[in-house]
Amino acid sequence: MRTLEQYYELKDAEDFFEFFGVDYDKHIVEVKRFHIMKEYGTLIKKGFENFNGDEKYLMDFLKFALIRVYMDYKHGHAPSAAEVWGMLEDGKAKGCLACTTATEGGNCAC
Template identity: 75%
Template sequence: MRTLEQFYQLRAAEDYFDFFAIEYDEHIVQVKRFHIMKEYGTLIKKGFEFYKGDEKYLMDFLKFALMRVYMDYKHGHSPSAAEVWGMAEDGHAKGCASCTTSSQKGGSCDC
């Protein structure tokens, strides 16, 4: 059985897939590595919030979360730069180029 301690030792994206025995397309992981791992990190933080000492449940959640993120990218999910870099705020990028309001100068738009 895989343990949480072993999970904490993982570093490369491929290590996570191998750890959970998830088949993956190497090309997708090579091209979308940063996006997959960033989104996975965000998702698993939520899982750790609900972790109540049941390591098996948490390990199942961690595997499922990686599968979910990977499948999103496998099936064409392509986030915008604003989403990737965390600049999205209520669906709009801070100071978006298409915004002509005066608040653009302050760093956010009123679109």
């Protein structure tokens, strides 16, 4: 059985897939590495916050979270520029992707 201690030693995205025995497309992971790991980190934070000492349950959750995030990207999820680069400020977009300009109040000038 894999342990939480072993999990903490993982470094690269591929390490996580291999650790859990999850098949993955190397090309997808190479291209979307940052996005996959960022979203995975956000998702597993909940699991660690609710960790009640049942390591097997936590490990199952960590594996499921990895599969879920990977499948999102495998099936075409592409984060917007706002998601990736933090272009949202106080819930209002600084501009739009079509014109990349903004007017006062954060609305697009288009």
